[in-house]
Amino acid sequence: GAVVSQHPSWVICKSGTSVKIECRSLDFQATTMFWYRQFPKQSLMLMATSNEGSKATYEQGVEKDKFLINHASLTLSTLTVTSAHPEDSSFYICSARDLTSGSREQYFGPGTRLTVT
Amino acid sequence: DAKTTQPTSMDCAEGRAANLPCNHSTISGNEYVYWYRQIHSQGPQYIIHGLKNNETNEMASLIITEDRKSSTLILPHATLRDTAVYYCIVRVPSGTYKYIFGTGTRLKVLA
Numbered sequence: 001g002a003v004v005s006q007h008p009s010w011v012i013c014k015s016g017t018s019v020k021i022e023c024r025s026l027d028f029q030a031t032t033m034f035w036y037r038q039f040p041k042q043s044l045m046l047m048a049t050s051n052e053g054s055k056a057t058y059e060q061g062v063e064k065d066k067f068l069i070n071h072a073s074l075t076l077s078t079l080t081v082t083s084a085h086p087e088d089s090s091f092y093i094c095s096a097r098d099l100t101s102g103s104r105e106q107y108f109g110p111g112t113r114l115t116v117t
Numbered sequence: 118d119a120k121t122t123q124p125t126s127m128d129c130a131e132g133r134a135a136n137l138p139c140n141h142s143t144i145s146g147n148e149y150v151y152w153y154r155q156i157h158s159q160g161p162q163y164i165i166h167g168l169k170n171n172e173t174n175e176m177a178s179l180i181i182t183e184d185r186k187s188s189t190l191i192l193p194h195a196t197l198r199d200t201a202v203y204y205c206i207v208r209v210p211s212g213t214y215k216y217i218f219g220t221g222t223r224l225k226v227l228a
Contacts, residue, residue: 044155105166106216110160
């Protein structure tokens with residue numbers, strides 16, 4: 001199956017700094033990628049839909065100025081958490097759909113654990 | 118997107134079949150049912166999907182009722198490695214293709 005990677009797998013940063021998380025589709029092209037956030041013992045919450053070459057679409061309640069999304073190529077989307085605070089500590093997961101294969105499922109990355117101190 | 122409801126948790130003996138139910142009573146005619154699972158601290162893994170007919174692959178079987186208001190994921194011979202949270206999702210096969218995750222079922226396979 002198609003593979004999605006994320007980098008870094010975990011990161012610790014100080015409060016007030018910004019952190020960038022990368023999501024890559026390794027063997028397929030994805031015009032659309034999705035970003036989720038997951039708190040401990042909770043389900044995945046969709047944050048935004050990342051569209052190649054255009055602005056991301058954010059879910060209600062998600063601050064677009066705090067969670068900057070850039071989808072500059074068909075294989076890479078980035079999520080930047082700006083001015084991070086301890087409450088932003090979470091597990092961030094991306095997914096992508098392989099539009100060329102005809103398959104209907106989304107492929108998920110392994111996730112990035114962010115800890116803000 | 119249609120909302121799904123699943124039991125919070127289930128236990129299953131190793132080697133036995135695990136039957137995980139999902140209710141999606143507001144599903145529309147063109148919405149697919151997808152199943153994913155998430156093992157602790159990993160990204161979700163695709164299992165199977167279907168529209169109307171029952172489906173089977175190397176991992177599981179998916180049984181969808183005739184009225185499509187509910188479905189059951191069947192793991193025929195559960196192993197300890199099947200311990201995970203299982204999510205049932207319904208999605209329209211057009212537009213943004215986004216998923217809305219429910220609470221999922223925490224399956225624990227017991228030795």
